[in-house]
Amino acid sequence: MQEDKPTGGDVNAVIQIAEEKKKQQRDSWSARLSSLAETRDKSEFAAIFEYFAPRVKSYIMRLGMPLATAEEVTQEAMLSVWRKSHLFNSAKASASTWIFTLARNQCIDRLRREKAVEYELPEEEPDPDQRDMAEHSILEERMQIAISTLPESQAQVLHLSYYEGKSHSEIAEQLGIPLGSVKSRLRLAFSKLKAHWGEEE
Amino acid sequence: MNIRHHFDDATLMAYAAGTLPAGMALLVACHLHWCPECSHRVKQAEALGGALLDRIEPKAMSSNALNELLSRLDDDMATEVSSLVQPAILPKDVPAPLHHYIKGSLDDLPWKRLGYGVHHIDLNLGSKGTTRLLKIAPGVSVPHHTHSGNELTLILRGSYTDEVGRFSAGDVADLDGEIHHQPIVDTDQDCICLIATDSPLKFTGFMGRLVQPFIGM
Numbered sequence: 001m002q003e004d005k006p007t008g009g010d011v012n013a014v015i016q017i018a019e020e021k022k023k024q025q026r027d028s029w030s031a032r033l034s035s036l037a038e039t040r041d042k043s044e045f046a047a048i049f050e051y052f053a054p055r056v057k058s059y060i061m062r063l064g065m066p067l068a069t070a071e072e073v074t075q076e077a078m079l080s081v082w083r084k085s086h087l088f089n090s091a092k093a094s095a096s097t098w099i100f101t102l103a104r105n106q107c108i109d110r111l112r113r114e115k116a117v118e119y120e121l122p123e124e125e126p127d128p129d130q131r132d133m134a135e136h137s138i139l140e141e142r143m144q145i146a147i148s149t150l151p152e153s154q155a156q157v158l159h160l161s162y163y164e165g166k167s168h169s170e171i172a173e174q175l176g177i178p179l180g181s182v183k184s185r186l187r188l189a190f191s192k193l194k195a196h197w198g199e200e201e
Numbered sequence: 202m203n204i205r206h207h208f209d210d211a212t213l214m215a216y217a218a219g220t221l222p223a224g225m226a227l228l229v230a231c232h233l234h235w236c237p238e239c240s241h242r243v244k245q246a247e248a249l250g251g252a253l254l255d256r257i258e259p260k261a262m263s264s265n266a267l268n269e270l271l272s273r274l275d276d277d278m279a280t281e282v283s284s285l286v287q288p289a290i291l292p293k294d295v296p297a298p299l300h301h302y303i304k305g306s307l308d309d310l311p312w313k314r315l316g317y318g319v320h321h322i323d324l325n326l327g328s329k330g331t332t333r334l335l336k337i338a339p340g341v342s343v344p345h346h347t348h349s350g351n352e353l354t355l356i357l358r359g360s361y362t363d364e365v366g367r368f369s370a371g372d373v374a375d376l377d378g379e380i381h382h383q384p385i386v387d388t389d390q391d392c393i394c395l396i397a398t399d400s401p402l403k404f405t406g407f408m409g410r411l412v413q414p415f416i417g418m
């Protein structure tokens with residue numbers, strides 16, 4: 001990374017290089033997941049497992065599941081990666097996002113003891129925004145950068161919601177703030193992240 | 202379908218994070234089947250989950266986990282079709298996720314009378330909060346009060362008007378405890394909506410007050 005140019009564009013240039021690097025990694029996970037659907041190659045699946053399973057397990061443990069259950073639910077989530085790989089569409093989501101939704105649904109199934117049927121959306125649904133078809137991995141990378149720049153109060157509610165699976169009311173109770181404040185912090189965080197989604201371009 | 206009222210970002214984030222009770226998640230899913238705009242925002246909120254998954258500190262799986270799973274793949278070479286099979290005939294006012302529960306037309310349901318001009322069906326989802334279908338006759342108003350939790354309403358058929366505006370098929374009202382409103386069914390057609398809350402006690406109070414004839418429009 002070059003930091004020697006004295007222009008104001010430096011930071012952007014550095015971010016672009018970093019984005020490009022990570023984008024390649026992400027693209028490769030998306031590409032590998034896409035090819036899994038066709039090849040049904042177990043060594044390819046093993047590579048995906050090695051990267052994602054420990055992340056999924058960590059996510060599930062943070063949701064409050066005991067260790068043994070977390071391991072079991074992770075196995076189920078990874079099994080659904082194998083079973084559903086033909087439903088993965090790299091134009092609609094990155095590999096991480098898709099696997100996140102599978103892991104989340106697996107947790108919901110486990111907690112409700114009921115299939116989360118409602119989460120599947122119709123495939124033929126018209127795409128609301130052509131920019132969706134653009135590069136998901138770069139958009140997600142921008143989101144990564146945006147997340148790290150959120151003020152602590154917003155990052156905190158985001159983590160409690162996504163990582164610890166707390167409802168907004170539970171977060172309000174835990175932090176001792178009104179429900180409305182929890183929601184407005186989330187809204188603020190989301191609008192900042194959306195700005196990095198590329199809506200402004 | 203001309204949708205004018207959508208979900209709050211915070212609600213869609215809770216849906217994406219998987220923290221809504223079953224009934225509210227069902228209601229959100231129903232609207233998403235009709236609304237490209239909210240679907241787009243849900244994808245963004247899910248991408249946030251994906252970004253967080255990338256940032257998370259990994260926790261090692263037990264040493265035999267991969268081999269154990271690989272051996273299961275042998276018995277499992279079949280791919281799984283989408284868990285939601287779109288029914289062959291879907292009434293235009295019943296989104297697919299709701300159809301999964303009621304299996305048919307809104308007209309064939311065993312509606313129970315709740316009060317003057319008001320009928321309901323409890324979906325009995327057994328989750329936190331309540332999930333009901335409500336059928337309100339023309340000219341009937343539904344008194345409301347503030348409550349501590351959240352309440353989501355999705356209009357399936359007909360329309361109503363309240364202080365916030367006019368709500369017709371496809372629209373959602375996404376209310377928290379800070380909003381007072383008093384919806385009035387404003388056409389000569391029944392208004393049928395799906396209502397989900399996360400606070401059962403308050404909802405009972407709300408249901409208890411449903412019985413009130415419309416007085417002047």
Ligand SMILES: [Zn+2]
Nearest residue numbers: 207208236239
């Ligand atoms: Zn919408």
